Amino acid sequence: MRYVWISLGLLALALGTAGLALPLLPTTPFMLLAAAAFAKSSPRLHDWLLGHRVFGPTIRDWRDYRAISPKAKRMALTAMTAALGLSLLLGLDWKILALQAGVLGVMGSWIWTRPDGPEAGA
Template identity: 45%
Template sequence: MQGKRILYLLLGWFSLVSGIIGIFLPLLPTTPLVLLAAWCFSRSSERFHTWLLNHKFFGPIVRDWQSSNGIPRRSRNRAIFFMWAGMLISILMVSRLWATVGLVTIGVCVNLYLLRMPLRSEPEKIENEGQQ
């Protein structure tokens, strides 16, 4: 049982580090890797899972995913936009047919998945808050 826990812990840290690298490299998807890290930590270390849930940048991603309330529309639309922008850059840089077909296939699948996710209603921001 201890070996399984260590494996999940190592996979969690590998996923988290890869996700952080993915912030700067267009081919590595940050969000799925952070979510995988959260899943691994939930099975191996309550301390690291709690740390990730309370993290300034990664915490909201994990909490939104783990809640059954859905994701904010703005976040979903941003994810779709940046995913396609990153894929377009990758396609132009690599310029191979097999890579283009693979990236477009993955992009369409992820896009469909994101569009089918439930949306959480966001509280409306009050314009000119504090002004009279």
């Protein structure tokens, strides 16, 4: 079972890394999934990911406080707005736009209502 978790972690890590360049592919959820999979399978990979200078703080904030930093919230909501704007510019069918707007609205509200984390007040 260990190899299944490692494989899932590596896949999530690859998708999260691709999300850095692809605006519609979310990086953070994949990195959180990778951290969870590595926690079950590889302490070395888990420690590496938690210590990563870019991804580590976000993963630790979520793990320890179930928090999303204000900067990450702004970036996520900006990306969601841009994705919907692109869909509008492409002239997608109104049913697709309505579904996309609904999903993005729900997810955006959920993201916005998460705690900011311990360093937000500092």
